[in-house]
Amino acid sequence: MRIKNSAPKEAAALILLDHKNTKVLWARRNPKLKFLGGFHGFPGGKVDNSDTETDVRNSNPEWSKFIACAVREVFEEVGVLLVRNGERLTKGQIVSLHDDLVSGRSTFAEILKDWGLWIDAEDFIYTGFWTTPEFSPIRFKTHFFAASCPKKQIPYPAITELQEIEFVEPESARNQWANSNVLIAPPVLIALRELLAAKDPYENSINVKEAAGRLKKRSESVSGNIDHIELNSRLICLPLKTETLPPATHTNCFIVGKKQFVVIDAAARLEGEQKKLFSIIGQMIENGNSCKGIIVSHLHRDHYGAETALKRYLREKHGLDVPISSHKPTAESLTGKVEIVTFIEDNASYELEDENGEPFSLEVLHTPGHARGHLCFYDREFGFLLSSDNVVGLGTVVIAPPEGDMNEYFDSLERMKHLPNLNFLCGSHGMAVYDAKARIKEYIEHRKQREIxxxxxxxxxxxxxxxxxxxxxxxxxxxxxxxxxxxxxxxxxxxxxxxxx
The missing domain is CATH 1.10.286 (GTP Cyclohydrolase I; Chain A, domain 1)
Structure with missing residues (x-):
């Protein structure tokens, strides 16, 4: 069944630095939000019809609505008003204007007009745009701008959409992502890296124009497209187009580790998707890394497809003989389809290495229910679970006898829920999940209610x-x-x- 990908909506976001240009504002999105709930990011949102009516001066008309959108969203979400002639406003007046906006009594354009305020486009630097990947049912083409926060304005959680708002040094933010303490989307990670690269080590300040130029160049080089997601410093998620069940259109292929890594569910059958996979893996190997294994999580058609081609590519292009592995029932079911040579047992582990060559273990869990040979994978140190098809970020999990078994599925969910140090998870479809235990509990309660x-x-x-x-x-x-x-x-x-x- 073909599912039409949703068209991206126009949006804008702001990379807001403190008045000294040493830190950047970020916040955790409310976990209840459907789009990237629990992820850390920058203030922003979709373009509103009224944004075209906002007074934006010194701007190309094409960009005015995006600048207006970014400024409106920053005011709405964190209470910072980035306008000209606003210095005469009292704190009480700014709070009153915010209430007018969020209550819907006035549009942002009307507020600025009534109070003699306007936006100066020269206060903002364009940094390019990024488009949400096709696998997501909610998509945005987001135009990013950079600006500095006025000294006297202090961001705060003005509405419930953003939480834990703070100015943070780019290096600290990047390290939190690297150690899997936070989830962030690719545009935020790219911005943090470029902000850090543009930081003057002597003055401890960020050259905003340099960072913006680097970001714009990055965006233009790939036309704003994102093909993979770095969930932490040792986990890459590569969504591949597959013949999967709607509403999903892609299956997540995972590359775990850096210096020593494994590939899980190389499910691509389309030539273009295989090239995308081979390109990422080939670049990793050319950078001195090594692939230790190719793994099939379970037997369903949307979870295998490119294993043999990948094995051949690694052998012919890079001289590596990499085994294909799965649980035994999966191997038996895929006889003649996939050349599986080694079986993975419950509680086995892969000893891998991160980008610095530091070792870590990826635990393998036999979690039947959705399929007899179904496997999940757990990075205990980082508290990150790859839940395969047992828990997903998009769609539903089908338990279809005789391969599927509801008793075993409940047992597997309970086992997953009680994993020590569990923090985040990412299934085979959709984005990563912020509160893994809460999501697993939701699955258990949903199944119990259905059973009743x-x-x-x-x-x-x-x-x-x-x-x-x-x-x-x-x-x-x-x-x-x-x-x-x-x-x-x-x-x-x-x-x-x-x-x-």
């Missing part, structure tokens, strides 16, 4: 899966009914095993 609903229907005399689906999944798209029926069959099998029916 099914049990009630059965006790009323209906035991045919198709009829149960019509009642329990009322309003579900007809295209998804066969999958729902499979899940009902799995729940019924569990209820029988539990002696409840």
């Amino acid at each position: 609903s099914i049990l009630e229907v059965v006790r009323q005399g209906t035991d045919a899966p198709g009829e149960i689906v019509d009642i329990v999944y009322e309003g579900l798209s007809p295209k998804l009914l066969p999958l729902a029926e499979k899940s009902v069959e799995a729940h019924l099998a569990k209820l029988r095993l539990d002696g409840l029916i």
Whole structure:
């Protein structure tokens, strides 16, 4: 089934530095937000119709709406008003104007006009744009600008969208990402790196124009496109187009480690997607790194496809003989399709190395339920779980007998929930999840509630899966009914095993 990718919406964001140009403002997005909830980032948002009416001076008309959007969003989210003629306003008046904006009593354009304020485009430096990758159902083409915060204005959480607002040194922010203490999207990571590169070591200040120029050049070199996500300093997520279940359109391939790394779910079948994968891995090897293994997490078609081609590429191009591995039931199911030569057992581990050559372990967990040979992978030191198809950031998890088993799935979820030091997770579809334990708990509660609903229907005399689906999944798209029926069959099998029916 082909799913049309969502078109990106126009947006703008601001890289706001302190008045000394030594630190940059960032904040954690409210975890309840659908788009990048829990991620750290810069203030910004989508362009509003009224942004075209805002008084922006000394600007090319094409850019005015984006500058207006960035300024409006900064005022709305962190209470900083980056306008001219605003120095005469009292703190109380600024708070009142903010209330007018967020309550909807006045548009930002109307507020500026009524109070004799305007935006000077020369206060902002354009740093390029970045577009959310195609795998995301919510997408933005975000234009980034850089500016300095007035000395007398102090950012604060003006609305609930942003939390833990602070000015932070770029190096500190980058280190928090590197050590997996925070999640950040690629544009933020790119900005932090360029801000750090443009910092004068003697004056301890950032050359904003230099950083903006470097960022703009980076954006232009790839037309604002992002093909992979560095989730921390030793984990790359590369979404690959696959024939997966909607609403997902991609499967996440993971590259874990740097000096010594493994590749998990090289699922690309399309030539262009394989080239993208080979390019990243080839560059890593040319930089002195080495691939220790190619792993298939489980048997489903959207989780394998390029393993043999990748193995051949590594052998012919780089002289590496890299084994393909999986759990034994997966290998048996894929006989004749994938050349799997080694089996991975539960509680096994891969000894890998980060970019500095420091060793770390990637634990392998046999977590059946979605599939008999299903594997998850855990970096205990960083508290980062690769949950494969057991918990995902986009879509639903189908438990389809006989391969799927609901009892085993519940057991696997419980095991995952109690992993020590668990912080973040990323599944095979969608973005990383900020609060891993909370998301796993949601999955468990959702399945329990579904089981209760099914049990009630059965006790009323209906035991045919198709009829149960019509009642329990009322309003579900007809295209998804066969999958729902499979899940009902799995729940019924569990209820029988539990002696409840």
